[in-house]
Amino acid sequence: MSILHLLPVIGEVLGEDARSHVLARSGVTQLPEAEVFCDEAPAAAIHQALRQAFPDMAEQITRHAGGRTGDWILATRMPPVASMTLSRMPAWLAAPVLCGLIEKHAWTFAGSGEFRVANRSRPVFELENNPVVRGEIATHPLCSWHAAVFERLFRSLIDPDMACVETHCSACGDRACRFEIT
Template identity: 40%
Template sequence: MPTSDNGLARLFADAERPETPPARPPARIGPNAIIQTGEALSALDGPGAARLIFEAAGLGRYIGVVPTTMIDEREPVALFAAVQATLPPAEADRVLADAGHRTGHYILENRIPPIARQILPKLPPGLSSRLLVSAIARHAWTFAGSGSFEGRVTGWTRPVVTLAIAANPLATAGCPWHGAVFQRLFASLCGNVGSVRHSQCCARGDGFCVTQLSLAPIP
């Protein structure tokens, strides 16, 4: 059967091709997912419980020495899993929600410019919420890691904010950590948060984690 040099070259090229593609480096995420979870554990269950759970997650090196730079997203994934495996479900959710609240507070104090903290609460919630969603999208690595973030706002007088993370690596059932982060930010900068609804969750088999916040003007 006739062949060509090009055909033979393709055969040899296929033979030399590695069986699996090179591994991609792990995604990075902000350190507060670990720092504030440690703070929440210590506050709600004591430093001894925090130590045990950090060690169970393979993160004993962070006890007393918190990370100061971006971290491997698999580390908070392991920590959240250890919290859920060690504590009763309601208590685990309390810890993760408190950690999310603390993370939101940290972002407000250290990542939101002072001028924005002054101006956004004075704007109509339909406008301030849209500006905040845009800012969150530009810094989504803080909480989304390898996940893909999208946000939108509908309505103006009583806007509804919809925040979605596809393939959310930090998903836990109901996502109390993410919900608390978002609630802290929007309640502080955009008006009263009337309700927080987690309508879809990657931890329950959905493709997206979807959090919806209903806002009302600050009296």
Template identity: 40%
Template sequence: MPTSDRGVASLFERAGESDAAEAEGAALARIGPNAVIQTGQALASRYGSGVTRLIYEAAGLARYLGNPPHAMIDEREPKALFTALRQALPAQEADHVLTDAGLRTANYIVENRIPPRARKLLPKLPPALASRLLVSAIARHAWTFAGSGHFEGRVRGWREPVVILSIKANPLATPGCPWHGAVFQGLFATLTATHVAVVHPRCQARGDDCCEWTIKAATGPQPQV
């Protein structure tokens, strides 16, 4: 059972992605393309292609319709898309779309970016250990969803673990950060085999100094992310 830093790195090793390429992506303030791709899919499923096109055009991203990005993108692009989305739709509807997009992103990461042996092993481990391994893996690749922001993650406790994640200078912050919250909900619920509750006590878009999420096992109806 890998618990050392080397073991964690080995567990989540992804073929074809070098540390140099990752460092370059971070230095250029780039972010993973799924913030754009999955938001488009969530929009299309809820409102159809016409509304999706209008919002992408407003964000200056119409070129991605029918030709989605396959590599890291400028973090300003999903930021523009999230802004255009919130300007075009009522706040609650925009949050529904961003939540759906976040869950789709989490599903994509699990299916395509988490090695099969890690997908099989993590849900079988005690939640406290699985959470620590997952936080370590997320921290190593945090720029894929945090861009130029500064990510920190830690886990408190063993019997009832509490995960605390934060992003300072979060480039994709929106009120309540439904996209990020849904990404974290999907990842931890799937890979720790635990029904989780995600709470967002601090939000940069609401005037706090950073965005922070608390994730723990849910004991009742799960609050919206």
């Protein structure tokens, strides 16, 4: 999982002292090298520490970081020919193809969780046992980072008006975190 963009956004929005506080609270003492996906445990710990330390700002920060992560995927992980091809296809055809690409690379954001595409034509993703919220209890969905990554990919490659909403969250007692693209 990537924390490449989350930590800088915490620093930019809340300041370096807050960033250090989140890191200390998470127990993460060594950060992965830039551009490297890290083990899910430190990534999940940082997400959870952010929500605990700054509950009123966590959603805004993780959405911003998720958007940056989506941009990074498009710039460094998505072959240019794939981006160009998807952006030229009609949305009804491109969306299922993008779903397949996301599913193929789900390990990068799902970790040990179980990811599946529940619907390809009207994209719906489900992530069971999501490490980012594992063990948490909430009254509202918490996975704004995931939603923002998906939203950025679909807006950039399929339709700039598309949005992603997490409609169910395992932290709320649901079977899986569910993300719907509209």
